[in-house]
Amino acid sequence: MSIAIETRYSSHPEDFKKYQTTEIREKFLLEQIFVPNQITGVYTMEDRLIVGGINPVDRPVTLEPVDQLKAEYFLERRELGIINVGAPASITVDGEDFSLSHKEALYIGKGVREVIFHPSKEGEALIYFNSAPAHAAYPTKKVSQDDAEVVTLGSLENSNHRTIYKLLVNSVVQTCQLQMGMTELKPGSVWNTMPAHTHDRRMEAYFYFDLAEGNTISHYLGQPDETRHIWMKNHQAVLSPVWSIHSGAGTSNYTFIWGMAGENLDYGDMDVVAPTDLK
Numbered sequence: 001m002s003i004a005i006e007t008r009y010s011s012h013p014e015d016f017k018k019y020q021t022t023e024i025r026e027k028f029l030l031e032q033i034f035v036p037n038q039i040t041g042v043y044t045m046e047d048r049l050i051v052g053g054i055n056p057v058d059r060p061v062t063l064e065p066v067d068q069l070k071a072e073y074f075l076e077r078r079e080l081g082i083i084n085v086g087a088p089a090s091i092t093v094d095g096e097d098f099s100l101s102h103k104e105a106l107y108i109g110k111g112v113r114e115v116i117f118h119p120s121k122e123g124e125a126l127i128y129f130n131s132a133p134a135h136a137a138y139p140t141k142k143v144s145q146d147d148a149e150v151v152t153l154g155s156l157e158n159s160n161h162r163t164i165y166k167l168l169v170n171s172v173v174q175t176c177q178l179q180m181g182m183t184e185l186k187p188g189s190v191w192n193t194m195p196a197h198t199h200d201r202r203m204e205a206y207f208y209f210d211l212a213e214g215n216t217i218s219h220y221l222g223q224p225d226e227t228r229h230i231w232m233k234n235h236q237a238v239l240s241p242v243w244s245i246h247s248g249a250g251t252s253n254y255t256f257i258w259g260m261a262g263e264n265l266d267y268g269d270m271d272v273v274a275p276t277d278l279k
């Protein structure tokens with residue numbers, strides 16, 4: 001079996017206040033997303049999102065059903081969003097071949113029976129994925145940065161100048177509940193999602209990458225008036241329950257992938273927190 005998905009249960013914000021560093025890391029941090037020739041990830045009970053990485057090195061890796069799903073095949077009742085964070089990748093979806101360049105995305109709909117991830121001929125194949133329960137079968141669609149809805153936010157003066165590429169969002173591709181995109185920080189800027197926000201309607205997961213050797217990111221989580229932090233490395237992911245902010249500051253700039261599932265498909269539905277109200 002080349003797929004290993006760990007179950008993680010939800011946390012109550014009142015309990016979260018009592019967690020020590022180790023418990024915060026065990027419950028929210030995904031330390032090792034990429035394992036050679038494996039699909040590795042977490043099935044979180046936060047909106048039942050599955051978050052993980054795929055790293056085919058010297059043989060193709062197939063998306064097999066996992067026990068948590070009790071399904072004949074992985075996408076029997078689910079949709080899948082993938083973003084290539086490595087070398088040019090090739091993926092076979094029910095017999096059709098797709099090529100993804102670095103930072104390109106692919107939406108794969110419910111009902112697809114076979115997904116195969118191939119080793120890259122040009123370097124390391126590193127594919128990040130999110131999967132959510134789905135009620136309808138929408139077509140598989142490749143989305144590049146040119147197809148994305150793009151917004152630039154922040155400023156160098158505020159150390160938060162960044163470009164948000166909304167890749168798998170409902171203005172670009174039909175999905176059931178999944179939304180995914182990528183935010184690139186400009187050189188000299190280190191803060192993402194500042195001002196911070198929550199959205200009770202959707203949980204979120206982050207995956208940090210393109211962080212230069214020797215650097216780290218302090219990711220902030222918790223209710224706005226009760227925050228904690230997790231020191232994160234390149235190629236690590238973190239879960240954000242609906243009650244939690246999800247913001248971060250790096251010791252240099254970086255890129256991250258955000259993914260959400262839940263009540264609505266409205267990216268702009270956020271409850272923004274003034275920086276001076278954070279505690």
Ligand SMILES: O=C(O)C(=O)C[C@H](O)C(=O)CO
Pocket residue numbers: 162164182183192193194204246258267270
């Ligand atoms: O830098 C940002 O701001 C973001 O990328 C925010 C995420 O897209 C997000 O949190 C969406 O809800």
Ligand SMILES: [Zn+2]
Pocket residue numbers: 197198199204246
């Ligand atoms: Zn958010």
